Amino acid sequence: MNTKKPNSLVRLLPYLLIGIYFGIVFTKSEVISWFRIQEMFRFQSFHMYGIIGSAVVVAMLSVQWIKKTKKHDLDGEEIVIPPKELGSGTRYWLGGTIFGLGWALTGACPGPMFALVGNGLTVMVVAILAAVAGTFTYGILRPHLPH
């Protein structure tokens, strides 16, 4: 373990900057627009597919490079990406479908919900609170759900 405090302001600052960068990219690329999400689910534009697809390609190439070269992070710790367990697979297709229903209705996944608040669509605070309630409900029901 490193001795530096993980939550000191200096160590949190890069994450604040990455967040600001994200908020700007989300806004300028219009992925936070309800209209763009509708356009995507109606297969009427390449815009969203291009964004998600090229993001995946860039992330994939760099993650494979990190793994292959056994890169360490800035603290000198080995970078490990714990694999997701498949299990029965139920949680992925069922949870994914439930998420997709909400994504198309609100026109926003979690990141854009926050970016929209910054854009002045303050009513999305209600969507965020509803999403917190949804996560809380999942936490309660978790022992009874198939995973």
Added chain:
Amino acid sequence: MIEFISQPWPWYIAGPLIGIVVPALLLLGGKQFGISENLRHICAMIPSKVAFFQYDWKNGLWNLTLIFGVILGGWIGSNWLRSSDPVAISEATQSDLAALGITDFNGLAPSDLFSWDGLTHSPGIILIVLGGFLVGFGTRYAGGCTSGHAISGLANLQLPSLIAVVGFFAGGLIATFFLLPLILGA
């Protein structure tokens, strides 16, 4: 330059700019890109006896800081780097939405539905509150959202993430073609 960044950014600029954050977070502190974890951290701040939320939410402070930055970034993007044009969605989408009674394409979302005033009418409440609830429930059940599964999960070539992404689209298509017409009463 300012004129260029004030325009909406094309996909081949925005996509790589988003994707590069995945290795940046890994190299910075071994962190995995996953926005919806924050919803769980917020639940963990609330005193409860639910086992799923019994952990120190301060371990996720880096992620909560990031999402606070996203709000600020949205504010910066809209106040200083904005073009005033409406989102240039395709004509096909405009006519599909017009058939559902949505004809105002100014702003980032239909203003009569996604506004405090819209929240007082049934279609607005359903889209915002039910939609938000399903996003929060579904993402934790699936173990990730667009960032955790569609981007960093697929980037790590994980089969569970591919299944989740297929689910995202199945749900999105059901909502778009069956639920939305019902909710909007068209």
